[in-house]
Amino acid sequence: MRRVVPAVLVGVGVFLLVAAALLKFYAYPALAVAPIDQDSVTNLSAEDAIIFETDPNFLREVVTDLSVVNTTRGDVEASQEASDEEGEEVRVWAGTQTITSDDGAIRSQSRDRAAFDAHTGEAVDCCGGFSESEEDVRVEVQREGLIYKFPFGTEKETYDWWDNTAATTVPAEFVEETDIDGLTVYKFESVVPAGVVGTREVPGVIVDEPDEENVEADVSYANKRTFWVEPVTGAIIDRTEEQRSILEIDGEERAITTEANLSYTDEQVLENVEEYESKASLLGMVNGLFPLVALILGLVLIGLGLFLGRRDTGGSAHAGGRSVTPRKDVSKV
Secondary structure (H helix, E strand, O other): OOOOHHHHHHHHHHHHHHHOOOOOHHHHHHHOOOOOOOOEEEEEEEEEEEEEEEOOOOEEEEEEEEEEEEEEEOOHHHHHHHHHHHHOOOOEEEEEEEEEEOOOEEEEEEEEEEEOOOOOOOEEEEOEEEEEEEEEEEEEOOOOOOOOOOOOOOOOOOEEEEEOOOOOEEEEEEEEEEEEEEEEEEEEHHHHEEEEEEEEEEEHHHHHHOOEEEEEEEHHHHHOOEEEEEEOOOOOEEEEEEEEEEEEEOOEEEEEEEEEEEEOOOOHHHHHHHHHHHHHHHHHHHHHHHHHHHHHHHHHHHHHHHHHHHHHHHHHHHOOOOOOOOOHHHOOO
């Protein structure tokens, strides 16, 4: 029995070392991936936004509250095929954005489809990525940078964020570490400077050209995004956008088509905190606490087992080599 105990301790210790390695290098990478079957709805709102009323009877700027609903769903089959082709975990998500004014009218609706690395959040050029800002008018898009989320294990550094409207990446710079309702988050800011992103044919009266029936105007767009990111999962807990889109003629502003300060609703932020607080805690323990505890305990048990084994071996050897004093033969005395 004394020889069995050291062997058991060493065996359990080795098991714990293997478990620590599996948790760190297998379980964590398997868990730190974006869901393949994503199905979510994100709500944003903007108060006193300026939009352009395009009804033929009302060609004017209108102040209204906006409600924005983003629906995102994962394409499981496309994700599996892309993962096999790319040799890494790829996710293909499709989204729909619907913007509604406070009178219940749908002001715009757009769709998109994009592929990205399930671990890093970086765009992957595959799977028929597109953007559709007008019904049934799809434009093929080759995206770069981050799309839907930040990477698992987000660092305090600058990331490239893809902007659909500008059709380019924009640096998202780390600002500070803070918290939302007790949940640690990293704050990032991304600024899209004002610039022409396209042209649009509009009635001349809209852009102060009453003598012209239709005029081709430049569309200028600017945006400032602020992200509050849970760093373990890379999930965006809160987000604001300061969007501004105008019509220009020869570089001169003629009409505002959109001016809105969008942000996640309070209910959306609360929902995000509740969801990702537990996910971040579990993922953090799988990546850090659990492997560390298993490693330390494994080393302690192995050391204890080896110590007990050597002590027992040493004790047995001493007993086996012990000298015995010969007994006197009293008959010869």
